[in-house]
Amino acid sequence: MVDMEINIVSRDTIKPAAAATSSLHPHQKPCNLCIFDQLIPTTYVPMLFFYPIIDPNFNLPQTLAHLKNSLSHTLTQYYPFSGRTKDNLYIHDFDAGVPYLEARVECRMFEVLELQEIELLNRFLPFHPFCKETESPDLLPLVAFQVTVFACGGISIGISLSHKIFDTQTANIFLKSWASVSRRDHEEAITSNPNLCQASLTFPVSDNLPQKYLAFMESMWFEEKKYVTRRFVFDAKAIATLREKAKSELVPNPTRVEALTCFLWKHATSASRHGGTSRRASAVAHAVNLRRRLKPPMPDNAIGNLFLWATTIYNPSDTGETTDELCDLLQLLHESFNGLDHDSLDALRGEDGRRAIFEYLDQLLEWMEILDPTPEIYAFTSWINILDEVDFGWGKPFWIGVMGKVGHAFRNLTVFVNTQRGNGIEAWVTMDEKQMSIMEKDPQFLAFASPNPRIMNV
Structure with missing residues (x-):
């Protein structure tokens, strides 16, 4: 019998890197949504990535610490994702941060994957997927993470992305940027810096959306x-x-x-x-x-x-x-x-x-x-x-x-x-x-x- 009890061992809030906080001051002006963002209800899109770890020299504590640190540095460039929406018009409060959970499960990754019970997958996500969120959207984070460590070192990364700002391509560019920072590929990280304004300039919000x-x-x-x-x-x-x-x-x-x-x-x-x-x-x-x-x-x-x-x-x-x-x-x-x-x-x-x-x-x-x-x-x-x-x-x-x-x-x-x-x-x-x-x-x-x-x- 596979033990599928997942234990949350830590809950953190990750913010843009402290060393770059001063660089955020020029950006305190709210980041406008575009009209297509306005029209989409608040709900979370799920994504799950499974990574078996076979390197005998893999340093798990160091890797987990680096993963959090690299996310913080990535959020410096993608600072709107660390904020909160306001009145379905813009994103502000960029220092609010994103939820970040670390969890453990006492079974091997391949034991879970062999079960073929996809209903279990939600346990590896920070938020329930595609729910009709009834809480005030101005209080909800725009993205959340759950990193789950399996016995013998496999890792899953579960991500809940608010559809209020994330479409698939936005998720893709953000996750690839975080991954490139994590593996210290600075050249790719620089080339994938986000364009934060083009959508709202091309398709501006409506101040009085019916x-x-x-x-x-x-x-x-x-x-x-x-x-x-x-x-x-x-x-x-x-x-x-x-x-x-x-x-x-x-x-x-x-x-x-x-x-x-x-x-x-x-x-x-x-x-x-x-x-x-x-x-x-x-x-x-x-x-x-x-x-x-x-x-x-x-x-x-x-x-x-x-x-x-x-x-x-x-x-x-x-x-x-x-x-x-x-x-x-x-x-x-x-x-x-x-x-x-x-x-x-x-x-x-x-x-x-x-x-x-x-x-x-x-x-x-x-x-x-x-x-x-x-x-x-x-x-x-x-x-x-x-x-x-x-x-x-x-x-x-x-x-x-x-x-x-x-x-x-x-x-x-x-x-x-x-x-x-x-x-x-x-x-x-x-x-x-x-x-x-x-x-x-x-x-x-x-x-x-x-x-x-x-x-x-x-």
């Missing part, structure tokens, strides 16, 4: 249901086959993520309609990084929620059919991606852009009122080709996990993560429990998806 938009966005993120999270792995062969099935004359070379998104969309809606005659519309909302789609492109180190949801809807009542070819769904998805081009995004810049964003939200509100019943919404986000380089000096992560279970109120969400071996993709799927129980028994789904295989094998 409450109806905040309420609408919260309803899009959270819905009371009994959700479960499952991990499915698609190997390289399965992905190649699905890409072949999904291609068409209009989209001759679909990406891996596009093919998997539509495959999951297809089977999720099929599970929803199982045993009934429901023709309820379904929609996909796929997170798209805006930085390189803007003209001129915004730098990768621009922090903030610089993404939009590429949305598309399939309404069976329009076609009179309730089954869909993969290639048909992929064409719909591809069109939604193409719609986020630099011309359409340029219209969202500045004061005029804010009005365009409000008009877009009004259209969505109207759209949701017209469709009866309201469509099922499936959200997707990709962590493919990022996060793999988060090397603190002990090598790349052996495995990147996401979470065990979301809060009781959330939405259908799939997170795509690279397998660390074999060029496959892990899909972390959160869905209504009844719907999930149908999909994970569907033989056509299981012909391509492997449910929670041994982590040692992927």
